[in-house]
Amino acid sequence: MTVAPADKGFFAPTGKGFLRSWLFTHDHKRIGMLYLWCILSFFGVGVVLGLLARLEMLTPGATIMGPQTYNAIFTLHGVTMVFLVVIPSIPAAFGNIFLPLQLGAEDVAFPRLNMFSWWLYIIGAAIALTSLFTGGGAPDTGWTFYVPFSAVTTTNVSVAVLGVFILGFSSILTGLNFIVTIHRLRAPGLTWTRLPLFAWGLYATAWIQVLATPILGITALLIVVERVMGMGIFDPAKGGDPILYQHLFWIYSHPAVYIMIVPAMGVISDIIPVFARKNIFGYKTIVGSSLAIAFAGSLVWAHHMFVSGMSDTAVMIFSFLTFVVAVPSAVKVFNWTSTLYKGAIRPEPPLIFALGFIFLFSMGGITGLVLGSAGTDMHVHDTYFVVGHFHYVIFGGTGFGMFAAMHYWFPKITGRMYNKTIATTSAIILIIGMNGLYFPMYLLGLQGMPRRYYDYLPQFTNLQVASTVGSWVTLIGLVLMFSNLARGWKHGQKVGDNPWEAATLEWTLPSPPPTNNFDQEPVVTHGPYDFKHLSPGGTDQ
Amino acid sequence: MTLPKDYLGAKMGMWLFLFTEILLFGGLFVLYSVTMQRYPVEFHTASQMLDVTMGTLNTVVLITSSLFAALAVIALQRGDIRRSKIFILLTILLAGVFLADKYMEWGAKIHHGIYPNSPHLTDWPEGQQAFFALYYTMTGLHGIHVVLGMGLLGWVYWLISKGKITPEQHVTLENAGLYWHLVDLIWIYLFPLFYLIT
Numbered sequence: 001m002t003v004a005p006a007d008k009g010f011f012a013p014t015g016k017g018f019l020r021s022w023l024f025t026h027d028h029k030r031i032g033m034l035y036l037w038c039i040l041s042f043f044g045v046g047v048v049l050g051l052l053a054r055l056e057m058l059t060p061g062a063t064i065m066g067p068q069t070y071n072a073i074f075t076l077h078g079v080t081m082v083f084l085v086v087i088p089s090i091p092a093a094f095g096n097i098f099l100p101l102q103l104g105a106e107d108v109a110f111p112r113l114n115m116f117s118w119w120l121y122i123i124g125a126a127i128a129l130t131s132l133f134t135g136g137g138a139p140d141t142g143w144t145f146y147v148p149f150s151a152v153t154t155t156n157v158s159v160a161v162l163g164v165f166i167l168g169f170s171s172i173l174t175g176l177n178f179i180v181t182i183h184r185l186r187a188p189g190l191t192w193t194r195l196p197l198f199a200w201g202l203y204a205t206a207w208i209q210v211l212a213t214p215i216l217g218i219t220a221l222l223i224v225v226e227r228v229m230g231m232g233i234f235d236p237a238k239g240g241d242p243i244l245y246q247h248l249f250w251i252y253s254h255p256a257v258y259i260m261i262v263p264a265m266g267v268i269s270d271i272i273p274v275f276a277r278k279n280i281f282g283y284k285t286i287v288g289s290s291l292a293i294a295f296a297g298s299l300v301w302a303h304h305m306f307v308s309g310m311s312d313t314a315v316m317i318f319s320f321l322t323f324v325v326a327v328p329s330a331v332k333v334f335n336w337t338s339t340l341y342k343g344a345i346r347p348e349p350p351l352i353f354a355l356g357f358i359f360l361f362s363m364g365g366i367t368g369l370v371l372g373s374a375g376t377d378m379h380v381h382d383t384y385f386v387v388g389h390f391h392y393v394i395f396g397g398t399g400f401g402m403f404a405a406m407h408y409w410f411p412k413i414t415g416r417m418y419n420k421t422i423a424t425t426s427a428i429i430l431i432i433g434m435n436g437l438y439f440p441m442y443l444l445g446l447q448g449m450p451r452r453y454y455d456y457l458p459q460f461t462n463l464q465v466a467s468t469v470g471s472w473v474t475l476i477g478l479v480l481m482f483s484n485l486a487r488g489w490k491h492g493q494k495v496g497d498n499p500w501e502a503a504t505l506e507w508t509l510p511s512p513p514p515t516n517n518f519d520q521e522p523v524v525t526h527g528p529y530d531f532k533h534l535s536p537g538g539t540d541q
Numbered sequence: 542m543t544l545p546k547d548y549l550g551a552k553m554g555m556w557l558f559l560f561t562e563i564l565l566f567g568g569l570f571v572l573y574s575v576t577m578q579r580y581p582v583e584f585h586t587a588s589q590m591l592d593v594t595m596g597t598l599n600t601v602v603l604i605t606s607s608l609f610a611a612l613a614v615i616a617l618q619r620g621d622i623r624r625s626k627i628f629i630l631l632t633i634l635l636a637g638v639f640l641a642d643k644y645m646e647w648g649a650k651i652h653h654g655i656y657p658n659s660p661h662l663t664d665w666p667e668g669q670q671a672f673f674a675l676y677y678t679m680t681g682l683h684g685i686h687v688v689l690g691m692g693l694l695g696w697v698y699w700l701i702s703k704g705k706i707t708p709e710q711h712v713t714l715e716n717a718g719l720y721w722h723l724v725d726l727i728w729i730y731l732f733p734l735f736y737l738i739t
Contacts, residue, residue, distance in 0.1 A: 109547065109550045109554065110550075110554060113554075172558075172561050176554055176557045176558060176561075177554070179553075179557060180550050180553050180554045180557070183550070183553060184547055184549065184550040184553070185550075210557055210560065210561055211560070211561075211564060213561070214561045214562070214564035214565040214567070214568070215564060215565075215567070215568045217565055218565050218566075218568035218569060219568065221682070222568075222678070225657075225678060229657045229658060230657055230658030231657045231658070231674045231677065231678060232657065232658070232670060232671070232674045233572060233671070233674050233675065233678065236667075237667075238663065238667060238670045238671065238674065239576070239580065239583075239666075239667030239668050239669075239670045239671030239672075239674070240576075240671060240674065241575070241576070241579075244571075244572055244575060247571075248568050248571070248572075251568070
């Protein structure tokens with residue numbers, strides 16, 4: 001293979017100047033790359049903050065910082081990770097790059113709006129980060145911004161929630177764009193039942209983004225008017241009600257965890273058939289379960305509020321609905337394992353990450369039932385159990401989904417291959433590290449250690465130390481994984497268009513894909529996991 | 542390559558966006574209904590203090606402006622660019638009238654010491670305070686949408702003048718019209734909830 005300029009694909013200079021050709025690009029692939037770089041950078045920030053918080057908890061009392069700093073650190077860790085990393089992660093980065101390619105389209109439906117979304121993301125992120133260094137200091141409310149504290153704290157909450165409002169707007173526009181793209185821009189022959197499951201995951205996610213995020217917007221605005229004007233909508237002294245804040249917040253923020261996890265499930269559904277060399281087991285039930293999660297997930301928000309004093313009837317209903325939403329998630333796990341059954345399994349790195357996802361997500365999902373059941377929730381509510389559950393689902397789930405996507409589509413984006421042995425090793429280190437980091441949290445929670453506390457009783461020391469050591473192992477895994485990918489991008493062996501022998505449309509293009517995607521509009525004649533139609537050994541190898 | 546203008550896609554995107562706007566206000570409507578359930582008597586008392594005449598006038602103004610927005614679309618579809626532009630200007634003009642009316646209403650209330658966190662208001666029963674908190678928040682957010690709508694219509698007017706919106710490619714004007722109807726629609730709910738509730 002020669003290193004002609006054409007090999008650079010969409011990375012090739014456009015003649016508009018480097019900065020302009022990237023910052024004002026309408027090309028969905030470039031926008032996706034911009035998102036990816038930003039998300040990974042913020043991920044680095046979030047990881048450092050998380051490590052600092054863990055380090056502080058190494059010993060009872062002060063270890064490396066004071067209580068106010070600790071409050072700010074875990075708040076920033078939460079805000080950065082949730083709003084800047086996890087919510088945009090897979091849809092904004094990989095969705096932007098690969099959704100149009102999987103559909104056989106030239107671009108998303110509204111390319112300029114797509115660029116605008118990215119700009120909103122950057123502006124929102126800048127405002128959120130500005131809140132750290134201005135006003136009364138970094139917010140110390142936790143990422144949930146609960147009133148009454150968020151209405152009265154002297155720290156810079158107003159600016160932070162304004163940033164969140166703008167980030168929400170960015171998320172809405174991306175979702176809107178994807179819905180219209182999937183409806184309008186599918187290639188001829190790409191019927192709804194031939195749509196790759198990643199696209200289906202993005203579709204379900206996009207609906208949640210569009211329908212739930214406005215509630216976050218209004219909630220954020222209400223905090224601002226509460227703080228700036230003393231409006232009193234959440235202030236009992238003025239006839240308001242702080243519980244209503246919690247309702248509004250979770251009406252968005254519970255569906256938001258499905259914004260985080262459903263695209264990752266889509267990635268896993270795309271990866272597993274490729275490395276099991278088998279059609280996916282139960283395509284339609286996976287599609288149905290994505291939509292069912294999107295729907296039922298919108299009706300369970302108050303399970304975050306079992307101890308808020310709402311009525312027993314409401315507790316029963318929301319507890320029941322929470323169990324209902326566990327069903328479609330479990331359906332997916334069974335479908336993935338059934339796909340692997342009697343498959344010709346190729347244990348390549350993306351599959352290892354996908355298996356890590358299934359294991360860690362199940363650990364988080366099953367403990368979710370403990371929290372969803374009102375009786376047991378009373379015991380573990382607001383303890384480390386919740387923290388452990390959330391991180392298993394989001395870092396173990398969405399995080400691993402993101403890592404799996406990075407390793408799966410790396411050769412498509414770069415045209416090169418990373419070192420597979422190191423990639424697999426890093427996956428295993430990460431799985432070990434995450435269990436070391438988060439499993440002790442379950443035990444701490446069961447023993448009654450509350451979340452967000454700066455200090456703790458000496459009896460919790462051993463488990464806290466175990467968790468902190470786990471965070472170091474996780475760090476080693478992350479460093480190994482990212483350095484391997486960085487090295488692969490520079491020096492990796494060049495691979496062909498379809499190194500994994502996958503059957504979805506993006507693999508029919510050169511790697512990296514050219515700026516204009518498809519020379520001719522492709523015509524789809526078979527399903528996304530129908531490997532029989534591939535020429536032997538994949539194409540171009 | 543350039544994408545052909547996808548009429549249905551553009552309309553679909555706009556409708557989705559309108560959904561998000563309805564949900565944005567939906568959060569406030571939820572707060573309103575819960576609070577009204579809690580303080581029905583105080584809501585009644587507080588509602589009496591609003592000026593129904595001004596409110597009715599504004600409702601008429603906004604519905605008429607919506608009519609003009611619709612006429613602007615029809616005029617453009619029929620190829621009458623000049624008349625379409627006049628109708629857009631009339632829509633913007635009435636939006637301005639709405640804001641002026643709103644300004645006088647708010648101004649009168651504020652003059653009487655009824656505004657968020659005012660010493661006068663905080664002496665009142667909690668339910669009445671809650672009523673006015675919602676009144677200012679919801680009509681305020683609606684007012685911001687009126688301003689945004691005026692900007693949008695002004696932008697569309699400019700696009701028509703530049704020849705970027707034509708009788709053949711009129712979806713942008715249609716979408717701006719849809720947005721304006723939404724602004725109107727939200728007011729049609731706000732008006733009875735605040736002015737006519739008993």
